[in-house]
Amino acid sequence: MNPVLEEIYSTILPSAPFIIGAYALLWLVVLVYVFIIMRGLKKTEAQMGVLEEQLAELQEKYNG
Amino acid sequence: MAKEAKLPEAGQWPDRIAPWALLAGAILSTIGFLMAFLYAGPVNGAAVNGVEMIGGTMVSSKLLLSQKIFYFHMPVAIVSFIALAFAGYYSIRFLMTRQARFDTCAKVGMEIALVFVICTMVTGDLWTRFEWGVWWTWDPRLTTYLILMLVIIAYFVLRNAIDEPERRAAYAAVISIIALIDVPICYMVTRLIPSSIHPVVLREGGMTADMGMTVGVCMIGLLLVGFGLYRMRFRQVRLAQRMQAMKDQIED
């Protein structure tokens, strides 16, 4: 490659890791938030299970 | 008979479109991402001596790839500010009506704002690092977003420090309103004071049509992603709240 072309393209390779890093981190942050939402949902589902048990007990007490 | 105001609730029409919004947002953002690299013209950096013919046009300066970060950096920053505005709006409605539902909306809005502000800081920081070789400069945009991030963190610290729900909601609402007013002031102040030590790094400089379109696509895409995330989180929080209410009722 002649020197002028080299100079024109000179900043591309060194900047690549930063760009890839930026987009990757962006993606990561959004994924982390989605994980937080999922975790909250799982906790709520666990509580739902507990509530169903409690309700069953109450039903028994009422009927028995 | 007064019409009872409807409170924002999960499972309404916004939730039906939320997953689609997320999907659409993801697709649009990906398209924007590709456009950023394949379609938008590269931005010119410092001049080089000599001229070359590349792809049919005369190029006489370095081609910058790092500028491509901008296509996601600016939309993310704007979305975070919009999220802050929504949180402020819901805070005002809470203070006017004292309905706890609005406090939930405000809290989720602030969470979204936090997520997007972190994205802004990350992209902005990496961009600055490459362009100027330093990890941080006190230029208007980065500084304002740092302050925004600190205020949102302060909001959540405050929420954690108060136990009574009503007081917590009232104080948090006040803080989010002040934050909403403070951030534009911060931006204007850091931008308008002429400074000799910190050159104001402005990157506006005309945008060509293809750049504009790419930014637009990314903007809409990320807005949809933000909206989708907000609805999902709101739905999850509402579910947990209703669960807790039922649990309290049964234990009585």
Place this chain on the structure above:
Amino acid sequence: MAVTLRKPSTFQQYKTLLRKDLEREFRTREMLTSMGIYAVLVLVVFGAALGQTTPALDLLQVAGGLLWALIVFTSLLGLNRSFAHEKEQGCLEGILLVPLDRSVIFLAKATSNVFFLLAVEVVAVPLFYFFFLTGVSLASDFWLVLVPLLVGTIGMAGIGTLLSTITINTRGKDVMLAVLFVPLVFPLLYACASSTTALLVGAEGYMDVFVQSIALAGGYDVIMLLVSWVLYDFVISA
């Protein structure tokens, strides 16, 4: 014999509340002395921080910023203390029983905070000059530094009163106030520090920078005081 009762005017209420705060402080002087001592201590810390700098260091460049850092730290202390005793003695509940417009409480508290801060600055600024600036020559209109001091103090007292009302009821009061105060007051701090530095350094065209910074700081004051006034009712009733 009929006794006529007339509700005191708002200004009367304001004056009474203000006088109560000022009288209490002048009787015990506890807050002023502690703030004054704190200011001296911060200056000593600055002295240690700048200990190894060579005489060639252009102290004028950083002096403006350091002065404002001093004022911010001292304000944080003062703002916390100004509400602490009210909570301890239960004064606040007593005041709230009176049927007055809550915003009057805000005005009275903010004014008393301004006075306290100004009183401390009267001590701190000459001390700052004594410790750091006697070796350098100052521009002729150095007295203009009173303007950013006044504008900045009013702004900090205003928003600080609102924030300290919020944080007095939370866990970790002092830290909470600092966490809320510093980001929200940042534009004001930046503008005041810029104007003070411009004045001290006296470089080319410094008057323009000075006027512009003061204008922005003044704008911040007006907006933030208005917002604090409006929101204070919600805060103190919670």
